[in-house]
Amino acid sequence: MxxxxxxxxxxxxxxxxxxxxxxxxxxxxxxxxxxxxxxxxxxxxxxxxxxxxxxxxxxxxxxxxxxxxxxxxxxxxxxxxxxxxQAKVNAPLPETFSWAACGKKPTVRNQGSLGTCWALTAAEAVESALLPQTRLVLSADHISLQNGFDIAQDEGGDYSMIMSYMADFKGPVTEEEDPYGDGSSPQGLKAAVHVGEMRLLEGMSADRIRHMIYRFGAVQTSLSMDRTRTDQGRSFYYNEKTCSYYDPVTELLNHDVLVLGWDDTYSKKHFRVQPAHDGAWICQNSWGAGFGRDGIFYVSYEDANLFRKGGIAYTDVRTADDxxxxxxxxxxxxxxxxxxxxxxxxxxxxxxxxxxxxxxxxxxxxxxxxxxxxxxxxxxxxxxxxxxxxxxxxxxxxxxxxxxxxxxxxxxxxxxxxxxxxxxxxxxxxxxxxxxxxxxxxxxxxxxxxxxxxxxxxxxxxxxxxxxxxxxxxxxxxxxxxxxxxxxxx
Structure with missing residues (x-):
């Protein structure tokens, strides 16, 4: 599994x-x-x-x-x-768009040695939805430890866990209440916000996903990516100089990232292995501000794994008094x-x-x-x-x-x-x-x-x-x- x-x-x-x-x-x-x-x-x-x-x-x-x-x-x-x-799929979209340029870039975190990219990305997606009016840093520890499933932090997670956790109002709670990486999570904490709607992007075309991002905000998705694939000395897929990533081979999905937007004009020459066409998704990683440009990197439209199994959009985030x-x-x-x-x-x-x-x-x-x-x-x-x-x-x-x-x-x-x-x-x-x-x-x-x-x-x-x-x-x-x-x- x-x-x-x-x-x-x-x-x-x-x-x-x-x-x-x-x-x-x-x-x-x-x-x-x-x-x-x-x-x-x-x-x-x-x-x-x-x-x-x-x-x-x-x-x-x-x-x-x-x-x-x-x-x-x-x-x-x-x-x-x-x-x-959903958003009208025939509405015109700009060639380049990023929620980071609209004041909706969440805090960049580092998952360290834990398998919590899925929880960190979920927290960041909800944070982005609240910005710029409300700035919260939400706890990935609570998402990964208090979701009700019998699973450890080094085993990863999936979207069913996130939807269950949010729908039950188990959370999210703030990072201040439940700090990251200490191996423990307090009982009895109340959700800082309520997430009432989570849309799965399964089966959507890239154009429909762009419309979802443009209308609803940043989305969470998976790709095949690990630190060995982004090490400059060993990776065929990551270009550290341009912060670009392209994997042309269909592989195991093992990492989640936050997609903040897209750039149709991003040159294919920026990638270490060149795809056939220009264009890239603008993504935020969970490996700290030292990765990419303050956590931001670019994934080719032609990457074989990004959005292969869809993703999840958090499209109704509101105060916890409803x-x-x-x-x-x-x-x-x-x-x-x-x-x-x-x-x-x-x-x-x-x-x-x-x-x-x-x-x-x-x-x-x-x-x-x-x-x-x-x-x-x-x-x-x-x-x-x-x-x-x-x-x-x-x-x-x-x-x-x-x-x-x-x-x-x-x-x-x-x-x-x-x-x-x-x-x-x-x-x-x-x-x-x-x-x-x-x-x-x-x-x-x-x-x-x-x-x-x-x-x-x-x-x-x-x-x-x-x-x-x-x-x-x-x-x-x-x-x-x-x-x-x-x-x-x-």
Whole structure:
């Protein structure tokens, strides 16, 4: 299993409610798929029984990669406040652009001997999103040590860990609270900011990635790079004089960097091994200010590995006062896809609060592009029959529906909070439709030694092919459907 940083070697589409509801109504009548998941998936040999029938594991190297109105019921109207559409891909872009020139270059850090490039780069991406108005230095130690996974700092990490950590509001915390490299991380620290949206760049063209950077800010991605490859005496790939890097060979992805922009005019003659054309991505490394020009170096557009498995963009960073609590059916986030061999499915999570709270938002993973979603709250959960009634439109509060362009994690924010009484069990029912996948539901499962901390105890989630017949995921498949609710004290 590869983890990035291991061993430290190195046009807004229209969203129409009618289209959403049409997809929603077409969910029924599908049959369960019975083929096994990919035998090369990590931990596949450990799984038995029904789990393999409708589950695809997410490989770590795969992860390294309008707002419709809704009838809220009970005399009011609600819509989610977030627009998940992407930048128009036909908009003209400048030949050269860098967020570093706009006051959004984060502090350059040095990972030293630890395999924390992934955590440092994630921290820097969030820092860049806050600049220039707010300057924070965020803790990579906390990201790498308090993410909930059973993994040491010298083993690297992957994007599923980052998304889970951020979505749970475990952090990020400041570097001052949790200094880097001391081998310890305090318990009980509160997030300095909340990251509510993380878009995966998997499958995007270079032009679309440029638009993502131009609209949303610096992005995190992986390449094949270590210190032996950048040593002037031994490297065929790095030119120390021009701070340029070009690897023409497809190799293991083992290092993460922050991409701040691009330069179409950057001469191919600057590279030690010349690519066919000019042009380079402007990147920031985690090897200290002594590398490149204050941490900045240039990677050829033709590098065989940069963006090969996509990347991640942090596109909704805000102050940490938007919610007080996280109610969830999962703790380690999206580890596998589950479904019935068709593009749509239903899932639900059951929750209970121990004090009166206000529902502010919900957190949802989209496992692929162009995901349609619909969400209903069941105020008084009485078992699977109440889920069926909500799916059929006979019961429940319609929270909203919409369309998500890119895979990743999204916070669906309510314009008007909902009151949740203490001690009363309720459920949230979700319909998802993701073209091109037979398993559209993100689930958490124990799939390898890194996810040994996954627990089914105290969790209650359900999955359905048609919204009529429901299976409890914990007993049928040993999985937790991924769903989060963000609440505030009344």
């Amino acid at each position: 590869r983890r990035s940083g291991q061993a430290a070697a190195g046009g807004v589409p229209a969203v129409f409610l009618a289209a959403v509801l049409a997809a929603f109504s077409a969910a029924g009548g599908q049959q369960r798929i019975t083929e096994d998941f990919c035998s090369t998936s990590p931990g596949a040999e450990e799984q038995t029984g029904g789990l393999s029938e409708n589950l695809d594991f997410i490989q770590p190297d795969t992860l390294l990669y309008g707002r419709p109105g809704a009838d809220f019921g009970k005399g009011s109207t609600a819509v989610f406040a977030t627009d998940f559409s 919610a007080d609590h996280v109610l969830e059916t999962d703790s380690l986030g999206w580890q596998a896809r589950q479904g019935y061999g068709c593009e749509s499915a239903w899932f639900a999570g059951v929750f209970e609060t121990d004090s009166p709270q206000m529902l502010e938002a919900a957190g949802l993973y989209a496992v692929g592009p162009a995901t349609t979603w619909r969400m209903v709250l069941v105020e008084n959960f009485q078992g699977p029959d109440s889920l069926s009634e909500a799916a059929d439109g006979k019961n429940g509060i319609l929270l909203g529906c919409g369309w998500i362009e890119n895979p990743g994690f999204y916070t669906l924010r309510l314009r008007w909070p909902l009151s949740l009484p203490a001690g009363k069990r309720f459920a949230v029912v979700v319909f998802v439709d993701t073209p091109g996948t037979g398993r559209p539901v993100a689930v958490e499962t124990r799939k390898d030694r890194y996810t040994d901390t996954v627990s089914l105890d105290g969790r209650e989630s359900y999955i359905s092919r048609d919204g009529a017949s429901w299976e409890r995921t914990q007993t049928a498949y040993r999985t937790n459907a991924c769903l989060k609710l963000y609440t505030s004290d009344t």
